[in-house]
Amino acid sequence: MPAIIESITTQLVDLPTIRPHRLSMTTMACQTLVIVRLRTSDGIEGIGEGTTIGGLSYSAESPESIKCNIDAWMAPLLIGQPADNINALMARLDRHVRGNAIARSALETALLDSQGKRLGVSVAExxxxxxxxxxxxxxxxxxxxxxxxxxxxxxxxxxxxxxxxxxxxxxxxxxxxxxxxxxxxxxxxxxxxxxxxxxxxxxxxxxxxxxxxxxxxxxxxxxxxxxxxxxxxxxxxxxxxxxxxxxxxxxxxxxxxxxxxxxxxxxxxxxxxxxxxxxxxxxxxxxxxxxxxxxxxxxxxxxxxxxxxxxxxxxxxxxxxxxxxxxxxxxxxxxxxxxxxxxxxxxxxxLPRGPGLGIALDEDRLRFYSRP
Ligand code: MUC
Ligand code: MG
Known part of the structure; x- marks a missing residue:
């Protein structure tokens, strides 16, 4: 029985930069990460991140749209599906979702992290x-x-x-x-x-x-x-x-x-x-x-x-x-x-060593920097 995707949650995390970062279209004093947590029926959690630059100044996706489109449209397409076939899951998203490359990337990262942890291998592997x-x-x-x-x-x-x-x-x-x-x-x-x-x-x-x-x-x-x-x-x-x-x-x-x-x-x-x-x-x-x-x-x-x-x-x-x-x-x-x-x-x-991404969340700091 393959593990089933049970839940996908997203959080907006605002982290200050060490100094203003000045680009032609924006100056960043803070970076907003959209953190994805994907939980499966075998108790594994895969994590992913979708991030852009300067709100809507870099691309047509903003942190808020990434979160909203994952929550409302993309997560429901994946929840209830077997977690172990990333090609099939991403093909399912391709069939029903146009654009939203950053949101897709966050989800694919979480799926790869989850599967790597399941198999005991790194994402690179x-x-x-x-x-x-x-x-x-x-x-x-x-x-x-x-x-x-x-x-x-x-x-x-x-x-x-x-x-x-x-x-x-x-x-x-x-x-x-x-x-x-x-x-x-x-x-x-x-x-x-x-x-x-x-x-x-x-x-x-x-x-x-x-x-x-x-x-x-x-x-x-x-x-x-x-x-x-x-x-x-x-x-x-x-x-x-x-x-x-x-x-x-x-x-x-x-x-x-x-x-x-x-x-x-x-x-x-x-x-x-x-x-x-x-x-x-x-x-x-x-x-x-x-x-x-x-x-x-x-x-x-x-x-x-x-x-x-x-x-x-x-x-x-x-x-x-x-x-x-x-x-x-x-x-x-x-x-x-x-x-x-x-x-x-x-x-x-x-290169961080696996399994998965080889990265673990610090729950206290995640809570501290997450938007209410
Ligand atoms: C970009 O346009 O390449 C990458 C490095 C940096 O300072 O800004 C980014 C975005
Ligand atoms: Mg560039």
């Missing part, structure tokens, strides 16, 4: 096995102040925590953004790599001007300079410059991957479990990219430890991640809701 146990992790400098960012970078380098840095552009005038990047590149020259993320803030003409200057300053990678919908524009920029373009908002899942490949895009894809509807969808996109000769980057939606661990299990299953990862979400948060956090050291993070 469920996904075929870990090729890597330690993954490189960059840090985003986004305090909004150039000197603070430089000080923060040197601190991270001295701690041997990060040696690649991402800068967030697009909130300021182009001239000011370029001055900011040039100062940081000059300060870090030879000690660390720098890449930038514009989060769609530029039009193509601004991008041509900006990228020429960024390339000259030694920036290694340019993430989503223009609108996610402008696939032809991103392809033109990738063909025009030597510095590679990283598609983020433009590539959610395999469908987008195929569109970019068909348009002739060359560059790299940012994988995120939240964009692809879960770890399995993100790995499917990775395979599409690999088939098209596109490099991979392990992306974050600035998730807490549960979402970050789920991503790490997925990324660990990939033979190569040419551009490393940005799985630093938990380090941006002042506190955590798990008993033991991830281990960051030697410019990267260790």
């Amino acid at each position: 469920l996904l075929g096995g870990a090729v890597h146990k330690h993954l490189a992790v960059l840090w985003t400098l986004a305090s909004g102040d150039t000197q603070k960012d430089i000080d923060e970078a040197f601190q991270r380098l001295d701690e041997r925590r990060h040696q690649q840095f991402k800068l967030k552009l697009g909130a300021n005038a182009l001239r000011d953004d370029l001055r900011h990047v040039e100062s940081i590149c000059a300060a870090l020259d030879g000690r660390a790599g720098v890449q930038v993320d514009i989060n769609q803030a530029w039009d193509e003409a601004t991008a041509v001007q900006g990228i020429a200057a960024l390339e000259a300053a030694g920036v290694a990678l340019i993430e989503q300079p223009i609108s996610a919908r402008n696939v032809c524009g991103l392809t033109r920029l990738a063909n025009r410059f030597r510095v590679p373009m990283l598609a983020d908002e433009a590539v959610q899942d395999t469908g987008d991957g195929l569109t970019l490949l068909s348009a002739g895009f060359s560059g790299a894809f940012a994988l995120k479990i939240a964009k692809a509807g879960g770890p399995r969808g993100a790995l499917a996109l990775a395979r599409t990219a690999q088939a098209g000769g596109i490099g991979l980057y392990g992306g974050t939606m600035l998730e807490g430890t549960i979402g970050t661990a789920a991503s790490l299990h997925a990324w660990s299953a990939l033979p190569s991640l040419e551009w490393g990862t940005e799985m630093f979400g938990p380090l941006l948060l002042k506190d955590d809701i798990v008993t033991e956090g991830l281990r960051y050291h030697e410019f990267g993070v260790d």
Whole structure:
């Protein structure tokens, strides 16, 4: 008799950030996690996380919509079903639910955690096995102040925590953004790599001007300079410059991957479990990219430890991640809701050991940070 899914509950958890995190479309002082707890008839609890950035400023899902749509529409499709066939359960969701990739990802993570615990294996093992146990992790400098960012970078380098840095552009005038990047590149020259993320803030003409200057300053990678919908524009920029373009908002899942490949895009894809509807969808996109000769980057939606661990299990299953990862979400948060956090050291993070995600909730802190 397979175990049956008996209940699925969701909680909104608000965790303060260690400093304001400034992106082109929002400044975050707090991150909201949607925590999913999925209980089955054999007494196992699987946990998952659905997280976005800045309310509705990153995608069409907000923390509140993730919670509401799981509670009202998605959980009822899963409750009463056998818990051990994740392909069948996700196919059932696919039949009845459009969109809502972040909510799906939270549920798929909880199902994988549950099944891993049931079989006594890690999520990475469920996904075929870990090729890597330690993954490189960059840090985003986004305090909004150039000197603070430089000080923060040197601190991270001295701690041997990060040696690649991402800068967030697009909130300021182009001239000011370029001055900011040039100062940081000059300060870090030879000690660390720098890449930038514009989060769609530029039009193509601004991008041509900006990228020429960024390339000259030694920036290694340019993430989503223009609108996610402008696939032809991103392809033109990738063909025009030597510095590679990283598609983020433009590539959610395999469908987008195929569109970019068909348009002739060359560059790299940012994988995120939240964009692809879960770890399995993100790995499917990775395979599409690999088939098209596109490099991979392990992306974050600035998730807490549960979402970050789920991503790490997925990324660990990939033979190569040419551009490393940005799985630093938990380090941006002042506190955590798990008993033991991830281990960051030697410019990267260790894959947590299973069963399941290898992560346990701290009930007291979860209660403290949960919305009433
Ligand atoms: C994004 O757009 O990539 C990832 C790192 C960071 O600082 O913001 C996120 C979102
Ligand atoms: Mg991005």
